[in-house]
Amino acid sequence: MEYRKIGKSGIVVSRLGFGGIPIQRVDVREVRPVLDVLKDGGVNFIDSARAYTVSESFIGEALKHDRKDWVVATKSMARSYSDMARDIDISLAELQTDYIDIYQLHNIKTEEEMDKVLAPGGALEALVEAKKAGKIRAIGITTHNKDLLKKLLAAYEFETMMLPLNLVETDKEDAFINAKDLGVGTIAMKPLAGGFFGESQEFPADVALYYLKNFSAADVVLVGMAEVNEARQNLEIFNSEVDLAAKVEALKEKASFAAREFCRRCGYCQPCPVGIGIPTIFVLETYYDRYGLPGWAKERYKNLAVKADACQECGLCESRCPYGIPIRRKLKEVHRKLGVE
Structure with a gap:
């Protein structure tokens, strides 16, 4: 070591x-x-x-x-x-x-x-x-x-x-x-x-x-x-x-193509006009999908003051995102996963 x-x-x-x-x-x-x-x-x-x-x-x-x-x-x-x-x-x-x-x-x-x-x-x-x-x-x-x-x-x-x-x-x-x-x-x-x-x-x-x-x-x-x-x-x-x-080098090229919807949490999409914490919500999705902590992710999401379903689809976040992530669509997907009925 x-x-x-x-x-x-x-x-x-x-x-x-x-x-x-x-x-x-x-x-x-x-x-x-x-x-x-x-x-x-x-x-x-x-x-x-x-x-x-x-x-x-x-x-x-x-x-x-x-x-x-x-x-x-x-x-x-x-x-x-x-x-x-x-x-x-x-x-x-x-x-x-x-x-x-x-x-x-x-x-x-x-x-x-x-x-x-x-x-x-x-x-x-x-x-x-x-x-x-x-x-x-x-x-x-x-x-x-x-x-x-x-x-x-x-x-x-x-x-x-x-x-x-x-x-x-x-x-x-x-x-x-x-x-x-x-x-x-x-x-x-x-x-x-x-x-x-x-x-x-x-x-x-x-x-x-x-x-x-x-x-x-x-x-x-x-x-x-x-x-x-x-x-x-x-x-x-x-x-x-x-x-x-x-x-x-081969994996770097492949990952760059495959991760076009991967949020880097740079924060350039912020602030959202209605107060959605976009990077935070995508981090919670990662905990849900990849860390094996779905319950923790859902509980944290439930406690957010503004959730993904508040999105008014103005598109401002996507115009700021340097990686071209389809944020509006992804917010809907995350809410379906983490939203508490």
Whole structure:
């Protein structure tokens, strides 16, 4: 297993990281066997989030006997000082630890959110305070928008960043290179494009992960895992010397054609005149279709203030989408899947 010092934090991490989304669908007793396999294979990095329901508590229970052998990251959607301070303490309790290695501002979507978290009384202030108190070791940022990421990294010296990168979203490579040039640790999420790769032999997961493993500007490749066999397969890819470069180029071309309706969550379609959170709705569809979390996706959808059926088909979103996604049709499809009668 290859290791990196992540940014200026001095924290040493494995190139392959454990993503904590999928464990929401298993029993807490099934988590430690997965981590045992990963640990034996050299993995030391774990990522979770307050938003991932039981994920933090499951990880905390699994790590209570060897916490110091792991680099643990988590994140919060809190935008204010008080909410973030509360969430940090909840994360510490759920993870059964007295420190968290990397705490991240989770999924900053707009400049308005960026301004709010960076302003006095914003969430960043609570993170800085927690770092001084020894509750966290490093402060990170996550987003799906590479242009917004550039502004965030210019506004504050974050120690890590997290952004999607996969063979559908290779346009984000420059954002990773830029972050590395700034001395920021880089974490690639969604390496399998939310399950797009690995669904069939036509789009093999091993080739998709080979691409990330060999993209040097990504310090950590974060893969969601919930089963022992998944852990073993991913370790085999990261520890293998097999050259799949030719297959990467072929798959990249094929994926670009096949993923014409794949939402990259760039946010250019926003704002919707009636307030539909289009990227959020498409993320919930991914949880429903590919992460094996249909109940969770439906519950989250039910709690949205504005659902997909509010679409008035004005077409403004489609005129803004740089990928030509048929958003109006897809919103109808998602509502049929996730809508609660």
